[in-house]
Amino acid sequence: MLKVVKFGGSSLADEGQFKKVKAIVTRDESRRIIVVSAVGKRHKDDHKATDLLYLCFAHLKYGMEASSVFDIVKRRYLEIEKELGIDAGIKEELDRIEGELHKGINEDYLVSRGEYLSAKIMAKYLGYTFVDASKIIYFNYDGTPNSPRIKKALEEVVSISSKIVVPGFYGVYPDGTYHLFSRGGSDVTGSLLAQALNADIYENWTDVSGFFVTDPKIVENPKRIKEISYAELRELSYMGANVLHEETIFPLQELDIPINVRNTNHPEEGGTIISASPKDREQVITGITGKRNYSSITIIKKSRFSKLEAMKEVLEIFSRYGVEVEHMPSSIDTFSLIIDNEKFHKHLYETIAEIKKLPEVEEVIVESGIALIAIIGRNMATKTGMSAKLFSVFGENKINIKVIAQASQELSIIVGVDDNDFTRAIKAIYAALVK
Ligand code: ASP
Helix, strand or coil: CCEEEEECHHHHCCHHHHHHHHHHHHCCCCEEEEEECCCCCCCCCCCCHHHHHHHHHHHHHCCCCCHHHHHHHHHHHHHHHHHCCCCCCHHHHHHHHHHHCCCCCCHHHHHHHHHHHHHHHHHHHHCCEECCHHHCCEECCCCCECHHHHHHHHHHHHHHCCCEEEECCEEECCCCCEEECCCCCHHHHHHHHHHHCCCCEEEEEECCCCCECCCCCCCCCCCECCEEEHHHHHHHHHCCCCCCCCCCHHHHHHHCCCEEEEECCCCCCCCEEEECCCCCCCCCCCEEEEEEEEEEEEEEECCCCCHHHHHHHHHHHHHHCCCCCCECCECCCEEEEEEEHHHHHHHHHHHHHHHHHCCCEEEEEEEEEEEEEEEECHHHHHCCCHHHHHHHHHHHCCCCEEEEEECCCCCEEEEEEEHHHHHHHHHHHHHHHCC
16 A cells, blocks of 8 residues: 655644644555645744745845845744754755855745755654655656656655655756746645556645535535545636645546545544545535636627627637636527636727627627536436526525536536625525535
8 A cells, every 4th residue: 555645835834733744644654655845834924935935036036135035934944843853954955055045046946945845854854765856756848747757767766765755846857957836736746656656545635624515714614525526626626626736636537546635733534535436426516616706798699690600700709818718608699608707807898899890790798797606516417306406596595597507427517696696605505405
C-alpha cells in the first residue's frame, strides 16, 4: 500500500501544525511520499509565505528595499525550526537565498523557496529524505508536466529512499529554469507523484473536512459529501467549490487513483473520497452549488433564416471576444445565451451591436441579474421523478425559474433564477431534497 500525502499551507502554519502532520504521517506506514506547501496563515489577518515572496520580488523589481518583507519570511521559518527543536539548516538556506536576492533572482525560483523551506523542515522533523522538486518535477516548454520524465526520475529516487518529502508548487523546464504551477499548485505536484508511482490513494490534507453538499455560508451545518465521482467534482468546481486545484484530478483519473480530502485539524473525520465510480448509490443529490451574476441574451431571429446559421454567427462573435457561453437554451425562433457577467460586461456594447447588425436577427433582449444553481448527482440518472420534486420546490417557494438546462449524462440540472432568489432557492432545495 502506498499513499501520496499532501499538506497545504494552513496545515504547516506553525510548530503546532507541524506536530499534527507528524502524528498523521507516523500513524500510517503507507504514508511514504509527502508533499508540502509553503507555510500558510496562522489566522485570518496573517500572510502566506508565498504572498510575501511575491511581494518581495515586486520590491526587487521596482528597485525598492525588499529586506523587510524577506525578514518576515525568514522569521516564520526560523521560528518553526527552533520550536520543533531541530536543525534543518534553515539559517544557511535563508542566508544563501538572501545573497541571491540582488543578483537578478528569477521570480519563480524565489517564490518556490516557500515550499522548499517547508519541505526541508518537514523532512528533518519526520526523518524522511528531502527530495528537491527540481530533480523530479519536469515541465515541457509549453508549461505542461512531462509525465514520463517525472515517472522515471521519481522511480529512481524511491528505489534509493522509500520515504521522502517533496516541496510542492514548482518544477523545472528542460533547461533547468524554475517554473511554478498556478496558485494552489502543490495539489498538482501531489497528484503527479501519485500518478507516477501508481499510488493506491492520494490524500490531500487541508483545513476543511472535504466538500460539503452546499455552501456552509448559505445552509448552516450542511452534510459532508462522503463520496463523489471525478465528473461530479468537476461540475461542482465549475460552479464555485474550490477546495482542490482544478488540474488535480486529470493525472489521477487515468489510473483511477482515488483522492481523499481531509482535515489536518480533524483527522477523525473521514473527509471526502473522489474516485471514478463511488459505491454509494443511495444519495441522489451529491451537491448544490451556484453562482450569481449571469446575463441572458435572448436572440429573436427572423423566421425565414435558419436557426443553425444564426446561432453560428452569434457564437462566432462571442468567440472573437473570448466570452464563454455557459448554456444555450433554444426554441423555434429564439435562443438565449447564458453568460457570466464578470467576463462579459467589458464587451457588452460591442457584442450586442455586432449581433444587432446580423441580417438574421430581429431583436436582442439582454437580462442581467441571473443566478445559476447546479444540482449535481450521479444517481439522478437512475431515479425517476427527481426533476418533478425539484421543480415543485421552486413552485412551493414562489421562486420564478428563468432557465433550465440538463447535461446529457444527467449528472446535473442547472436552474436559473433571479439573483435575489439565489440563497432562498439553495436553502429550499437543500431542505427538501437532501436527507
Ligand atoms: N504556496 C502556493 C500558493 O499559495 C502553492 C500551494 O500552496 O499549493 O499558492
